[in-house]
Amino acid sequence: MRVLLLGATGNVGSRLLPSLIAHGHEVIVFVRNTSKLPTEATSCATAIVSGSATDSDRIKETILSNHCDAIINAAGVAPMLGQKGELPAIFKAVSRAAVEARRERGGPALRCWFLSGFGIMESPKKPHMLIDYVPIFTIHRQNLAYIRSVPSEELAWSLFCANQMDPRSPTVNYSPKPGVEADNLVAGVESPPAWSKTLQWVPLVGTYLNVLMQMQHYFTPLEDCVDFIASDLAAGLDSEYVGHRVGVKSKSKAA
Numbered sequence: 001m002r003v004l005l006l007g008a009t010g011n012v013g014s015r016l017l018p019s020l021i022a023h024g025h026e027v028i029v030f031v032r033n034t035s036k037l038p039t040e041a042t043s044c045a046t047a048i049v050s051g052s053a054t055d056s057d058r059i060k061e062t063i064l065s066n067h068c069d070a071i072i073n074a075a076g077v078a079p080m081l082g083q084k085g086e087l088p089a090i091f092k093a094v095s096r097a098a099v100e101a102r103r104e105r106g107g108p109a110l111r112c113w114f115l116s117g118f119g120i121m122e123s124p125k126k127p128h129m130l131i132d133y134v135p136i137f138t139i140h141r142q143n144l145a146y147i148r149s150v151p152s153e154e155l156a157w158s159l160f161c162a163n164q165m166d167p168r169s170p171t172v173n174y175s176p177k178p179g180v181e182a183d184n185l186v187a188g189v190e191s192p193p194a195w196s197k198t199l200q201w202v203p204l205v206g207t208y209l210n211v212l213m214q215m216q217h218y219f220t221p222l223e224d225c226v227d228f229i230a231s232d233l234a235a236g237l238d239s240e241y242v243g244h245r246v247g248v249k250s251k252s253k254a255a
Contacts, residue, residue: 007075059097194254
């Protein structure tokens with residue numbers, strides 16, 4: 001696929017680029033400041049476009065001129081507390097650009113992965129989300145509400161809702177690799193996979209204790225997470241994750 005990648009200079013986006021290349025995708029890199037891209041990134045990208053992730057028109061123009069089939073948004077940072085910051089503006093700009101590009105050129109919806117937050121996954125006690133018990137990075141709730149308002153035929157979205165992602169290596173590996181890190185993860189839609197009911201039986205506060213105890217078991221290697229997204233793009237619009245929140249857990253912790 002021809003993939004538009006936003007946020008390629010960030011911690012996640014910089015690792016997404018080589019993983020996408022390893023899976024045979026052509027990557028159009030969209031960044032605010034092209035001078036921040038390392039030489040390895042510029043040499044393996046199909047095209048590099050300078051622009052703001054909040055500029056919907058510029059993003060749409062890039063989609064159309066480069067014939068993109070998919071988008072991955074790794075741009076923007078969620079504040080730990082509160083609703084301030086430009087992440088919602090980025091979220092809306094990317095979504096609108098994708099929808100308008102589809103309408104202008106016709107054809108199917110674009111496949112789109114958004115980096116989101118673990119807290120918006122469903123908690124053991126429905127209809128609550130994990131964020132209701134651990135109210136941090138609450139801005140993701142706002143983005144979830146927005147994306148749900150976009151018709152599925154207009155945008156084939158998925159929200160990648162990993163918990164803390166720690167890189168195995170401080171440096172980005174641009175060498176060719178088989179791309180098997182996704183095999184280290186088990187995924188779940190809407191609810192976190194392999195969730196344990198530990199302490200949930202405790203009267204009154206059981207659900208709180210359960211959530212606090214279990215969340216620490218969902219830290220995952222960053223390289224595994226980006227490979228999961230890159231490998232899923234091969235399924236295109238037939239992906240089982242279209243229209244869903246997606247959480248992951250290392251298989252070693254799920255056993």
